[in-house]
Amino acid sequence: MADRSIGTPEQLRDPNYTPPLIKAVPLGIQHVLAMFVSNVTPAIIVCGAAGFGYGSNSPDFPQMIYMIQMSMFFAGIATLFQTIGFGPVGARLPIVQGTSFAFIPIMIPLVAGKGVEAMAVLMGGILVGGLFHACLGFFIGRIRFALPPLVTGLVVTMIGLALVKTGIQYAAGGVPAIGTAEYGSGRNWLMAATVIIVTLGLKFFARGMLSVSAVLIGLLVGYVLAFALGEVSLASVGSAASFALPDPLHFGLEFSVAAVIGFCLLGFVSAVETVGDVSGITKGGAGREATDTEIQGATFADGLGTALSGLFGALPNTSFSQNVGLIAMTGVMSRTVVTIGAVFLILCGLVPKIGAVISSVPIEVLGGGVIVMFGMVVAAGISMLSDVTWNRRNMVIFAIALSLGLGLQLEPAALQYLPGTMMVLATSGILPAAVIAIALNLILPQELADEATEEVSGGMAGRGKSTTAPDRV
Known part of the structure; x- marks a missing residue:
């Protein structure tokens, strides 16, 4: 429900309207809270798969802190591409960009167990895939016919299904703990279950900011429990720098056929997702269809944001659907509000200590959060399939x-x-x-x-359409 104290109904539907700062700043931070956990989680998962994300004693552990830092920084930069724009780049709409889950199923096998050396291949794929994604902006409107809800719903469902195993492994103790006595222990599941229970409680029984930030608050409660159980180490926080700029070609660049093809194909999927998010924002916030210029600009910004991320050691970016829902809920269409959130993300990305604190979250606590997030990805895909x-x-x-x-x-x-x-x-x-x-x-x-569906469904589909037609034998 829109707050009339922010502006008139006409102003709230205008992307170019700037609400009073006393209202705009909290709204911008609310957008960051809604996407924060989802934005940094892919970096933790990819680093963990590569083998340098577990434990502050690892010599490569600072690399995970850096990637978390860059996830925040370039999510903010890519969001500015969308909200402010330049030339044909950017939809000039309140679109929040963040690190994409969609690419994780291809990133994990590319880096699995290969350490920090594998990141150069990843960054090469991200760079090329991002440029390919940007080029899709020239004709994205003409290829939407090939992507009905059947295809897009299946793809989103598969993204979630490809990740649920990772969520369970994390909740049970993490990949390195598989086969050990601690793996799957009651202590591990207590931390994960606490996150899940608190998240669900807030999502369904709270309102406003508490509901929007349910996953983040659930992780904080789980973190406090883990700290009380002696499972949190803050050693890396003290040694982390207070300020650091992005490092060009931090992991280097290396190009492999598998990475390039994989990121280009998934860039196509991400482009379609962005088109859907742009349409959702204009319908939910302004009550109109998105223009071709807005869709094209959003696709350009999506791809260029991803390519730039690859040059500095960050992961692919895409528009975040949860923030689309937040705009529909608040009724505030202002791109200035999201710009404020983007600036907040950039500032966080310049402080490695924030990344160090995030990296100190025990894997079991994170597991509880990602079980919810990955499950929601599957549910979103099934929701899309309901239109089929x-x-x-x-x-x-x-x-x-x-x-x-x-x-x-x-x-x-x-x-x-x-x-x-x-x-x-x-x-x-x-x-x-x-x-x-x-x-x-x-x-x-x-x-x-x-034609009838009974042949392939074993008689479970198509019931109720006729009371006289006999069953097939």
Whole structure:
């Protein structure tokens, strides 16, 4: 519900309106709180997969602090690209950018167990993928026909399904603890469960800022519990610098076929997600459709923000859907408000001590938070799929894409004879599912849409449409 003390209804729907600062600053910080945990979590996951994210005693641990720092800094920079813009770049709308979960399924196999040396390959893929993503802005409007809710819903669902295993591993004690006596202990699950319970309680029984920041507050409560249990080490906070600028080519650049192809394909997916978010912002905040110029500018900013991140050791950026919902909830369409939030993120990114504090969160506490976040990604995908007409054609597309995509991710050894590059891409889960769904959607004739569904659903679909037609045998 919009606050009339901020402005008139016409002003609140205007992206160029600047509310009084006493109102605008808290609203901007609210946007940061809504996306903060989701923004820094991918850096922790990727560093952990590479093997230098666990424990302040690791010689590579400062690299994780740096990546967390850059996640905040370049989320702020990319957000400014969207809100302020320059030339054709930027939608000039209140779009919040942040580190994308969508790329994690391809990043993990690229860096798994390879240490900080693997980050150069990652950054090369991010740079090329970001430039490719930006180029999509020239014709993004003309390719939306190939991406109906069946395809986009499946892709989002696969992103969440590809990540849920990581959430459970973190809650149980982390990847390095697998096979140890501590892994899956009651103590570990107590910390994770506390985060989940507090998050759910605030999300459903609180209002306003408490509800918006439910995951963040849940993590804080879990952190306090972990501290009381002696599971928190603040040794890295004291040694971290109070101020540091981004370091160009911090991890270097190296280009591999697997990384480039993977990031370009997922850049396409991210571009489609951004188009949906831009449309959601204009509909929810201003009651209108997004213009072609806004969609094009948002895609340019999305891609260039990602490419710039790769040059400084950060991860790919995309628009954040939770902030789209926040705009609809507050009714405040002002891009100045989001610009204030972006400045706050940039300032946080210049203080490594903040990154050090974030990195001191025990993996079990983080696990509780990501279980909720990854589950919400799956739920968002299922929500998108609810718009699909479940006829035989669409069921076949969904069944084959999901079975092969998820199956190959669960059993990568099934493709052990493929070349290394192809195996990484084919077992990522999301990429094969997306490619298969897009291809089948373009190839299979629409005539199948008018046929009955019982053949492929075992009689579970299509019930209630006729009381006289006999069941198939």
